[in-house]
Amino acid sequence: xxxxxxxxxxxxxxxxxxxKRVDGLDKSTGRAKYSSDxxxxxTLFGAxxxxxxxxxxxxxxxxxxxxxxxxVTAVRVMTGAGKEVQWEGAEIATVAAVSEELAYDxxxxxxxxxxxxxxxxxxxxxxxxxxRAKSAGExxxxxxDKAFQEADAVIxxxxxxxxxxxxxxxxxxxxxxxxGDKVNxxxxxxxxxxxxGDLGKSxxxxxxxxHVEMQYIGGGFGSKFAADSWGVEAALLSKASGGKxxxxxxxxxxxxxxxxxxxxxxxxxxxxxKKDGTITAxxxxxxxxxxxxxxxxxxxxxxxxxxPNKRLNHTAVAVNAGGARAWRAPNHxxxxxxxxxxxxxxxxxxxxxxxxxxxxxxxxxAREATYKAQLQKAAEIMEWQKRWHxxxxxxxxxxxxxxxxxxxxxxxxxxxxxxxxxxxxxxxxLEIGTQDLGTGTRTAITMxxxxxxxxxxxxxxxxxGNSDYPPDGASGGSTTIGGVSPSTLKSTTNARNKxxxxxxxxxxxxxxxxxxxxxxxxxxxxxxxxxxWQDACRKLGTAKISEMGENNPRNPxxxxxxxxxxxxxxxxxxxxxxxxxxxxxxxxxxxCGLVVNPKLAESQVHGAVIMGIxxxxxxxxxMDEQSGKYLNADMxxxxxxxxxxxxxxxxxxxxxxxxxxxxxxxxxxxxAVGVIGAIANAVANAAGVRVPHxxxxxxxxxxxxxxRNA
Amino acid sequence: xxxxxxxxxxxxxxxxxxxxxFIRGAGIGGGVLGTGLLDKKALAAPPAGGAFVGPGEVPITxxxxxxxxxxNLEPRVTLLDALRNHLELTGAKRVCDRATxxxxxxxxxxxxxxxxxxxxxxxxxxEIQTIEGISSGKPHPVSEAFVNNDGQQCGYCTPGFVMxxxxxxxxxxxxxxxxxxxxxxxxxxxxGTYVGVxxxxxxxxxxxxxxxxx
Numbered sequence: 068x069x070x071x072x073x074x075x076x077x078x079x080x081x082x083x084x085x086x087k088r089v090d091g092l093d094k095s096t097g098r099a100k101y102s103s104d105x106x107x108x109x110t111l112f113g114a115x116x117x118x119x120x121x122x123x124x125x126x127x128x129x130x131x132x133x134x135x136x137x138x139v140t141a142v143r144v145m146t147g148a149g150k151e152v153q154w155e156g157a158e159i160a161t162v163a164a165v166s167e168e169l170a171y172d173x174x175x176x177x178x179x180x181x182x183x184x185x186x187x188x189x190x191x192x193x194x195x196x197x198x199r200a201k202s203a204g205e206x207x208x209x210x211x212d213k214a215f216q217e218a219d220a221v222i223x224x225x226x227x228x229x230x231x232x233x234x235x236x237x238x239x240x241x242x243x244x245x246x247g248d249k250v251n252x253x254x255x256x257x258x259x260x261x262x263x264g265d266l267g268k269s270x271x272x273x274x275x276x277x278h279v280e281m282q283y284i285g286g287g288f289g290s291k292f293a294a295d296s297w298g299v300e301a302a303l304l305s306k307a308s309g310g311k312x313x314x315x316x317x318x319x320x321x322x323x324x325x326x327x328x329x330x331x332x333x334x335x336x337x338x339x340x341k342k343d344g345t346i347t348a349x350x351x352x353x354x355x356x357x358x359x360x361x362x363x364x365x366x367x368x369x370x371x372x373x374x375p376n377k378r379l380n381h382t383a384v385a386v387n388a389g390g391a392r393a394w395r396a397p398n399h400x401x402x403x404x405x406x407x408x409x410x411x412x413x414x415x416x417x418x419x420x421x422x423x424x425x426x427x428x429x430x431x432x433a434r435e436a437t438y439k440a441q442l443q444k445a446a447e448i449m450e451w452q453k454r455w456h457x458x459x460x461x462x463x464x465x466x467x468x469x470x471x472x473x474x475x476x477x478x479x480x481x482x483x484x485x486x487x488x489x490x491x492x493x494x495x496x497l498e499i500g501t502q503d504l505g506t507g508t509r510t511a512i513t514m515x516x517x518x519x520x521x522x523x524x525x526x527x528x529x530x531x532g533n534s535d536y537p538p539d540g541a542s543g544g545s546t547t548i549g550g551v552s553p554s555t556l557k558s559t560t561n562a563r564n565k566x567x568x569x570x571x572x573x574x575x576x577x578x579x580x581x582x583x584x585x586x587x588x589x590x591x592x593x594x595x596x597x598x599x600w601q602d603a604c605r606k607l608g609t610a611k612i613s614e615m616g617e618n619n620p621r622n623p624x625x626x627x628x629x630x631x632x633x634x635x636x637x638x639x640x641x642x643x644x645x646x647x648x649x650x651x652x653x654x655x656x657x658x659c660g661l662v663v664n665p666k667l668a669e670s671q672v673h674g675a676v677i678m679g680i681x682x683x684x685x686x687x688x689x690m691d692e693q694s695g696k697y698l699n700a701d702m703x704x705x706x707x708x709x710x711x712x713x714x715x716x717x718x719x720x721x722x723x724x725x726x727x728x729x730x731x732x733x734x735x736x737x738x739a740v741g742v743i744g745a746i747a748n749a750v751a752n753a754a755g756v757r758v759p760h761x762x763x764x765x766x767x768x769x770x771x772x773x774x775r776n777a
Numbered sequence: 778x779x780x781x782x783x784x785x786x787x788x789x790x791x792x793x794x795x796x797x798x799f800i801r802g803a804g805i806g807g808g809v810l811g812t813g814l815l816d817k818k819a820l821a822a823p824p825a826g827g828a829f830v831g832p833g834e835v836p837i838t839x840x841x842x843x844x845x846x847x848x849n850l851e852p853r854v855t856l857l858d859a860l861r862n863h864l865e866l867t868g869a870k871r872v873c874d875r876a877t878x879x880x881x882x883x884x885x886x887x888x889x890x891x892x893x894x895x896x897x898x899x900x901x902x903x904e905i906q907t908i909e910g911i912s913s914g915k916p917h918p919v920s921e922a923f924v925n926n927d928g929q930q931c932g933y934c935t936p937g938f939v940m941x942x943x944x945x946x947x948x949x950x951x952x953x954x955x956x957x958x959x960x961x962x963x964x965x966x967x968x969g970t971y972v973g974v975x976x977x978x979x980x981x982x983x984x985x986x987x988x989x990x991x
Contacts, residue, residue: 091924094932097868285933505931677969
């Protein structure tokens, strides 16, 4: 077994160089085909009927009129008479028809009678949750009561962050053809290699008979791993329609109601400290919902886990609303917001600069040195020391403020296999059953291959997104880059070594004396002895090289690792007369490992920051107490930030020889964690008062100012 | 206890109910400045020749990327659905389906429009330009600039953004940074690519100066 390693930092020709997305032009010219763009021969359109009620029992369902409609090929009841639906948007029936318009016409002909049952859709007031609340039990560390008694300063406040929804621009859905005992699936998934097996379980079809293909995905963010009910239903509608493909994608409202969301988090937090800012105790009563299944439990105190005296209570609340799914760094943004808000409030009470308070308590974190250096770097970029002021200073109606928050995440690399084929004509093919979520996976794989083989990017043909290729893990937990980079390195190294063996006799040296550089196979130390790549490949005769490479998550071999920290700072303006918050500047200092492509890594951080701005200022699932309905299940009122809402964003990546030795570490998640906390703290600093619940909308800012002035 | 039979059929208009009456209000942080909605005159005018058509299929001729194409469509079919479901021109995407996000942006008589909120039957007699139309030969400088500046991640909003940017630059070839932010605020991205998009539009403006582009 050869030893695999990344080439030394100063000798890399491709890796580490800012490189354009290899599939960029396919996307920006509209040529890229997402599964929702496809229409295989004979495609029928599927549509989904959902519950208008948050909690109801179906007393009768009549599909006969829909079934009689010309052009309707199949009608299926998913939730029949006598069964309960537990949230608005729950699946009731599906239809397949020759046109999309007709499929929706047919849904309107299905008659459903409901017996409406009581619902709970709001978790914000824990006192009203009654039997829907389930305590996770109390955890006590040290002696919090004594620590609170002996403290110089104690703050106590309540904070809240609502349920938000993934709102993938390409809705969840798929095209499925179920003919005979074979299934063709064109999904929108973060899990190309394993989604077929998931669908097969429901259909009782062996995974070997299920073929999956997906070239592009329009957003997932953690919500697109499973085959889902629409996968199973499209397959069964297909079977009932003579095996024609059925295309079924959720409409926007249903997408927002049932295709995943991030759990809320609320907490009453009490923190004790000495005069110098040393935290001595933490007490929190937190609660959250993720739908009927309870929901996330934010890990608080976040990052400052070693605070010596703690009392933690958490309660999960079941509400009649669509279920949570993994959401970019599950539980972390909520935990960072809750913790960093409380710490900023503590600093304000002590009349301290929160930068000093965070620094003072870094001994409670697992990465003291990292955070210390990052706080310093971020402060330098933000000119924090010069620009920070105590809360609410200044008389102008528009006030500026600074805030900070921190993050951490794991990473690592998922199981991945890559196959490299070198053909006698010199062409190179790589196959991996992975997916590119827009993170730049295609580009990274191509770069690693180009580096190892000494070829330009354009000489590598890469195929992904197909269940016929060697399997690769789901893209979740920031594990893709850590999976595909090692498997590609190993596979291309193995293939290259085979080529060296074939070429060595012609160059009169041992294979280990050869190198692949700039399109040539040359003798190390004697570049005059070399062969162009194509001539070298001709030495293979008629036999092509086909070599595998595998990433084993448990044996990283120095090629990838996990565990990063980051510091984020926000600069905002708050109009104290209108309550409107405006982003001025955002600084993200991000810990990393070996960065394959700094250009796309920076895009990841930009994207994460912008997503955080959406969560801090705009996004919220608004439920109606009376009707139990999701009031803003559309994109007019479920608001995302626009291009004018984001201010300036400065990214600093800690690309250093020291960090490079850690190998590749995924960046999708950590940089998405601290944004909301940093912005909320900047708003508190500007307005002079804590706005305890995000999003920081004008009404909430004005209400907080009014409470202070009352 | 109460009963009801109002099952929810989201997404599609009822037969015979067009989207003509759809009125959109811009909220804080969003807008339609860069993207024209339905032509006011077309809204006020009675159907061509005074005759009502539909609800069944009628022949509809659309001039797409300079080429007339005749389809048999129900009058309720939107321009977006005509492009995607009947012509396989899938660059324009269906995302919000309510004239909010701009992923479906095409250029109609030189102005960017949300094709999800234009009926195909109302687009007759107009010049319809799609992402495919500006990408048939050499890539358009706007498309190139989106790649150079990484103004894209998953890419689902990108064709709409490119078309909105092209229409914006056709009308405003020399925009300031502030004007780019105003002009492109009718399009939304979920991955968070706005930093690259802003740079891309400024680069494309420079690149397009003096050149003739489709």
